[in-house]
Amino acid sequence: MLLTSLLRIYLTRSLRPFEFTNKNKAILDYENEENLGLYVHIPFCRSICSFCPYCKVVYNHETVKKYKLALLKEIDMVGSILQAKKEVTSLYLGGGTPALMIDNMKEIIDCVKKYFDIKQGIGVELHPDDINKGTLNQLKSSGVTMISIGIQSFNEKCLLALGRRDGDFIKKLRMVDEAKFDVVDVDLIFGIPMQTETILTEDIEKAFSNGATQISTYPFIDFTFANNTYKPLPEKEKKRMLGSISDYCKETERERTSVWTFAKKGTGKYSSVTRDNFLGFGVSATTLLRDQFKINTFSIDDYIEKINFGQLPTSLTLSFSLRQRAVYYLFWSAYSMVINPVQFQKIIGKPLKSMYGFELWLCKLLGFLKERDGKYYLTEKGAYYYHLIEQAYTTAYIDKMWNISRTTAFPEQIVLK
Ligand SMILES: C[S@@+](CC[C@H](N)C(=O)[O-])C[C@H]1O[C@@H](n2cnc3c(N)ncnc32)[C@H](O)[C@@H]1O
Numbered sequence: 001m002l003l004t005s006l007l008r009i010y011l012t013r014s015l016r017p018f019e020f021t022n023k024n025k026a027i028l029d030y031e032n033e034e035n036l037g038l039y040v041h042i043p044f045c046r047s048i049c050s051f052c053p054y055c056k057v058v059y060n061h062e063t064v065k066k067y068k069l070a071l072l073k074e075i076d077m078v079g080s081i082l083q084a085k086k087e088v089t090s091l092y093l094g095g096g097t098p099a100l101m102i103d104n105m106k107e108i109i110d111c112v113k114k115y116f117d118i119k120q121g122i123g124v125e126l127h128p129d130d131i132n133k134g135t136l137n138q139l140k141s142s143g144v145t146m147i148s149i150g151i152q153s154f155n156e157k158c159l160l161a162l163g164r165r166d167g168d169f170i171k172k173l174r175m176v177d178e179a180k181f182d183v184v185d186v187d188l189i190f191g192i193p194m195q196t197e198t199i200l201t202e203d204i205e206k207a208f209s210n211g212a213t214q215i216s217t218y219p220f221i222d223f224t225f226a227n228n229t230y231k232p233l234p235e236k237e238k239k240r241m242l243g244s245i246s247d248y249c250k251e252t253e254r255e256r257t258s259v260w261t262f263a264k265k266g267t268g269k270y271s272s273v274t275r276d277n278f279l280g281f282g283v284s285a286t287t288l289l290r291d292q293f294k295i296n297t298f299s300i301d302d303y304i305e306k307i308n309f310g311q312l313p314t315s316l317t318l319s320f321s322l323r324q325r326a327v328y329y330l331f332w333s334a335y336s337m338v339i340n341p342v343q344f345q346k347i348i349g350k351p352l353k354s355m356y357g358f359e360l361w362l363c364k365l366l367g368f369l370k371e372r373d374g375k376y377y378l379t380e381k382g383a384y385y386y387h388l389i390e391q392a393y394t395t396a397y398i399d400k401m402w403n404i405s406r407t408t409a410f411p412e413q414i415v416l417k
């Protein structure tokens, strides 16, 4: 906690914390943002996994019907400020379990398409239980081009430790492979009790050799409000595991596309987080613009009620200081392993070197970054330290933010120090 605070104070050159308040701006000023991405949150699951921190409830048919109407209205409210259709990079539908609204998916995507021209594809998160020929066909005919499957592990003991069931994953992956999506991501978790490096590399190989074009390997995080029977392995073990994931992918010529993702060469990326700006729709969805970050309420009932009153379901907003925005940008650029000074200047409005010249020099000296063709690339060592920092911020910031938001629909403020 102290370390995350000190790093924030140093990099933002200010004691000012990240202060989210309910003094919301009524309108989202996104019309001129470049590289805008879109995200839609579907908060329904068949059952709740003990380890999962995301905003979700158990499926209920009546709630889903009301939620769909509210979601379409939110998209209309935000989209209708545009004078003309706006180009966006991509649309991701995450959850929860978006396929539980498969019969509504085309309608939701078509509603988005009334206002936005999606250039680089549509991605959907799938639970393995969602995978069958009917759902895959519906996804294809709705225009979905990328999918991400939450396998977590192919190993029965690891699944049991997470409280998940085995479900003929290889057969399902092959079915997905036959359906020919552009990108197939498989989520795996590392640092699960009883998991060994051999189990993990077997998992990686099973994913790739049965059709995955990308794997996302997330370190198991024990959120304070989760209900985990088994706790994650200690950081020393996670360090070894991340090293073996990286080594194995290097040996087998899979490219590291972010600190926690690896992909077959020449394939596209499934990434809903590494975008310059994005608009989020649905409960708990976040929106990031040039100088503002906003988060929707986590309460489904309050979300529906607000929208039915003709208001945006915003719970909290943060107005960035220049350096806070710069740090936020650098955080997610570094996650994708490359910092592009041209893009930095476009978004932040100042040269990267004039703001963080010393830090770049120091990171190069310490072997965390390498400069090539005017860009800064994270090294293996840099990626490991990033993994540590990301976990520390998840525990200090995301855990706190989500824990308050899941119990209070509209908190007055949340201060992240
Ligand atoms: C929204 S979730 C899951 C999507 C889908 N509902 C499923 O269960 O397959 C996205 C991913 O976050 C990762 N995740 C969730 N909780 C986690 C935790 N406590 N630690 C690490 N990764 C986690 C999992 O890999 C999961 O597949």
Ligand code: SF4
Pocket (backbone or CB within 6 Å): 044, 045, 046, 047, 048, 049, 052, 053, 054, 056, 095, 096, 097, 127, 150
């Ligand atoms: S891991 Fe997936 S299925 Fe489980 S609770 Fe989270 S979103 Fe739902």
